[in-house]
Structures are given as structure tokens and as C-alpha cells.
Amino acid sequence: MSSAIVTGATGITGSAIVRHLLKDSQYKQIYTLSRSQKGEDDGKIKHAHIDLQSSAEDMAKDLSGVAGDVIFFCAYLARDAEDEAAKVNEAMLQSFIDALHITGALKQVKRIVLTCGLKQYGVHLGQVKQPMEETDPLLEGSNWPPNFYYNQQKVLANNAHKGSYTWTVTLPQDVLGYAKANFMNECTALGLYASVAKLAHPNSELPFPGSKANYMAFNCWTSANLHAKFCLWAAQAPNAANQVFNVVNGDTQSWQALWPRIAARFGCTVPREMFPGGERSKYLDFEPAGPTKLHDPPPVVVQATSDKPTVGMGLPELGKEPSTLYQQIDTTKWAKNEKVVKAWETLRDKYGLDQQAWDKATWGFLTFVLGREYSCVVTMSKARKMGWNGYEDTWDSFEEVFDMLEQAKILPPVSQLKGEKSLA
Structure with a gap:
């Protein structure tokens, strides 16, 4: 029996993941987390209201009884200033992991799948190398604005020992979907x-x-539906552990x-x-x-x-x-x-x-x-070589x-x- 936790469950990427989890027979329990609306209504779903900007201690209270084998983290907060976006989104993920550590639920987590995007390569800053590959160097240092994707990925890697989980990061582009x-x-x-x-x-x-x-x-x-299918694949694929993947239609x-x-x-x-x-x-x-x-x-x-x-x-x-x-x-x-x-x-x-x-x-x-x-x-070559064939x-x-x-x-x-x- 597998269970999943989805943050940002009422957003475009999160809601698509929830819909596909409902169709996957191996997931018997789905916990959807969001600050406002409930989202999908199904017997397999339990919803919890959570403020990801609150402290780890306050989040732990909201997460009482919430546990899953896989976490799909799709929540983020937009900010006009890049340094503020990096600060708030890093803190949000860190506090969430700390809250699960407090409740003890982190011990059950086998993998965290984090949704990021092509800002990883700086597409918002100007001309990028074509095609973009996961091995391209990060834009770090004083010449570049902060990038909250980098901060969140470091949080995942640095905190893995607390629960012995692995992680996967997805990089979709111009997501096509509706919530x-x-x-x-x-x-x-x-x-x-x-x-x-x-x-x-x-x-x-x-x-x-x-x-x-x-x-x-x-x-x-990137179709939101295709991205959801990829996330479910990445959650189970052994060779997707601790990897970053481009995810586009093909x-x-x-x-x-x-x-x-x-x-x-x-x-x-x-x-x-x-x-x-x-x-x-x-x-x-x-x-x-x-x-x-x-x-x-x-x-x-x-x-x-x-x-x-x-x-x-x-x-x-x-x-x-x-x-x-x-x-x-x-x-x-x-x-x-x-x-x-x-x-x-x-x-x-x-x-x-x-x-x-x-x-x-x-x-x-x-x-x-x-x-x-x-x-x-x-390029989708990395994922293709590891067994992903979605299109x-x-x-x-x-x-x-x-x-x-x-x-x-x-x-x-x-x-x-x-x-x-x-x-x-």
C-alpha cells in the first residue's frame, strides 16, 4: 500500500498530480495540502489546510496524522524581488520538512518530488544555450540574482539524512493546464x-x-497531465533518485x-x-x-x-x-x-x-x-535513457x-x- 502527500494540491501542477494519483491503484491514500480551497473530492483523499509560511511547530499541528511514502511538493510563492522569492520559498520547504520531522512522518517518506522549472537555466534572464541540458552550469555568484530553485534543491539534499529519503526535481516549461x-x-x-x-x-x-x-x-x-505522469514515474523509478530532469512534451x-x-x-x-x-x-x-x-x-x-x-x-x-x-x-x-x-x-x-x-x-x-x-x-535525453517514454x-x-x-x-x-x- 502506497500513500502520497501533495502540497499546492489546488494549483495547476498539483491538481493534475492528484488526478493521476486517483487513477493509480497502488496509491490507497492521498493527503492534499493547501492554504485555501479543498480541491478534488474523493474517498481516497484527505485534505488538510496548511500555511506553508508558518513555523515548523505550527505546521506540525496541522500535519498531525498526515503521513505518506511519497511527497509531491508543488507549492511556491511568487515575489517580484528575486532575493525575496529565494528567501521565502527556501524557508517554506525547510519548515515543511522540519514539521514532518517533528511529527515523525518524515521517517516514512521514501522520496520527495519537487516541481521547479526552466528558471533553473535562467530563461527569465535572457538568451540561454540551446538545447538546455541538466548538466548545464548553475548561474551562481555575485553576477547573478538569487534563484529559489537552487535554494530549494539544497534544502532537499541537506535534509535527506533526517528521514533517509531520496529526491527528484522536475523542470517543466510553460505549463499548459487548468485548475x-x-x-x-x-x-x-x-x-x-x-x-x-x-x-x-x-x-x-x-x-x-x-x-x-x-x-x-x-x-x-509541458502539459500538466504529462508532467503529472512523469512525477508518478519519478516517484517510483530507482534510477530517478537524487536527480534533476527536464520535463517537456517531447x-x-x-x-x-x-x-x-x-x-x-x-x-x-x-x-x-x-x-x-x-x-x-x-x-x-x-x-x-x-x-x-x-x-x-x-x-x-x-x-x-x-x-x-x-x-x-x-x-x-x-x-x-x-x-x-x-x-x-x-x-x-x-x-x-x-x-x-x-x-x-x-x-x-x-x-x-x-x-x-x-x-x-x-x-x-x-x-x-x-x-x-x-x-x-x-533535451529529454536524460529521462529517455532512464526509461521515461511519455510524449x-x-x-x-x-x-x-x-x-x-x-x-x-x-x-x-x-x-x-x-x-x-x-x-x-
Whole structure:
């Protein structure tokens, strides 16, 4: 009999893990931990409310009677300042482990699976080496901002002796998924942008709001469902102990391939000129955002060193200037435009959509996701060699999540949206 503990159980990655644990017959008991809502309701689940910012002693009281063979730690707290993010997330994991040590439950734990991400490589700081590999050097030292992933991984390794557990770290990228009342995801903002553009833009055009460089670049995405399957595999695989893994769908995609599909799905048209007048021009009278310089130097200067065989002709040139972000349409300002708001309210009232989805959509995140000028491609070779064979088509991942957002009344039903006329 196996049991599991899931922190951040109502988030996008955590809720997907819970759903897959419910389908796995070897897990007879699942403890879900979160600060607010309960999440999934099932006979196998016991829920506990917990504040991961509290002391280990206070957490131990909340964790009385909670024990598991495997812990899936998916909780994190976002902070604008990197040093504050590192401090609070390190303390959160350390206090949680200390609390389990106090209750005695840590002795039962065989493995802790920690969800991190591609900030491990500094994708938020600028151009990174392509493809990203788990052996790439960490960005540590006074020239680089703190990285809470590094801090958390050290906490896992340094505390393993307390319970004799092993650990595994996952590095997903641009996770595609949905969780109830969670609007901080790429698909929500993209789906809202496309749905509202159907009414707000002339001829229902769907211009790519980001940069031309990003449109032509290559990227990898991670389905929340695929990530959950990987976590369950990693929790049991002997050779996954004390290892860090990239976790992406397995294909390499680009907006030049995905954007026409998004336009077609939402009944929009692709502009004949996607980037009129070059990258630095206005589009449809909406304001651009940027260019904004990222970290100087970009991570590639550390990752692509002379002793690595991945360095090719001209690669050192990438580190001479900091990378930039640019959106030909500033989606944050776009969402406040009078005709855009009118189009949203028309859809909201007609289809009974959730106003919170609009109010809490992460337009600023789209600035980064669609505006970065560099590719973000990772290799899955390490996991493949160890026996992982999971794969998911990225467009299928997008469609699945868009369907879920429709059912949740966050997006209008496309079957009816396609019949809507432009208000512009």
C-alpha cells in the first residue's frame, strides 16, 4: 500500500498530480495540502489546510496524522524581488520538512518530488544555450540574482539524512493546464486574447502581440497531465533518485506553426502582414511594449563555455548584448482599451463568463512568453535513457486546456464564437 502527500494540491501542477494519483491503484491514500480551497473530492483523499509560511511547530499541528511514502511538493510563492522569492520559498520547504520531522512522518517518506522549472537555466534572464541540458552550469555568484530553485534543491539534499529519503526535481516549461479559480496560466490569457479579438479587432484579425523574433523562434511546452505522469514515474523509478530532469512534451514547436491554429480555432483571421513596418511599429493603434533589456550578460555566456562541445561558430556573439523583450501590442494596456473591454463585456454577458478570469488574467506574463527574442528548447535525453517514454503533442495540449476553460465558463464556446461578428 502506497500513500502520497501533495502540497499546492489546488494549483495547476498539483491538481493534475492528484488526478493521476486517483487513477493509480497502488496509491490507497492521498493527503492534499493547501492554504485555501479543498480541491478534488474523493474517498481516497484527505485534505488538510496548511500555511506553508508558518513555523515548523505550527505546521506540525496541522500535519498531525498526515503521513505518506511519497511527497509531491508543488507549492511556491511568487515575489517580484528575486532575493525575496529565494528567501521565502527556501524557508517554506525547510519548515515543511522540519514539521514532518517533528511529527515523525518524515521517517516514512521514501522520496520527495519537487516541481521547479526552466528558471533553473535562467530563461527569465535572457538568451540561454540551446538545447538546455541538466548538466548545464548553475548561474551562481555575485553576477547573478538569487534563484529559489537552487535554494530549494539544497534544502532537499541537506535534509535527506533526517528521514533517509531520496529526491527528484522536475523542470517543466510553460505549463499548459487548468485548475479551478487559478487564472495564472498561459492558456487563459491566450484564450481570452483570441476570443475578444474576434469581436474587438477589424475583420476579427488575430495579430501576434509579441515580437517577430519570438514568432520565428522555437520552444518546448509541458502539459500538466504529462508532467503529472512523469512525477508518478519519478516517484517510483530507482534510477530517478537524487536527480534533476527536464520535463517537456517531447516535440519542439513555434508560434509560426501554432498561431494560425489558434486563430482558426477561435474563428479569427491571420493578418496578411503579421509584422507591418517591422517589429518596432504600432499595430492596430494599440501601444507596443518595450524593448526592455534583460540581464547583462545573458546566461549563455556561462552555459556555452569553451570546454563544452555544444559551442559552435558565432555562439560567443550571443553574449555580447543583453537580450530584450518586445511586444508589438502591449497586452496589459490592450486589456484596458475601451473597445476591447466592450467586446469582453459583450461575450461575458452573452455566455455567462467569469469576470475574475478577465480581472486576474496574467497579461504581464504574456509580455515575457510572447516577447522574448530567443528560443527555449530543452533535451529529454536524460529521462529517455532512464526509461521515461511519455510524449504529448503540444497543440493537443493547448486544445485540451482550451476545452477545459470553455467548460469552466472562462472562455466562450467556440462553436458559437465563430458566428460572432466583429464590432470594430
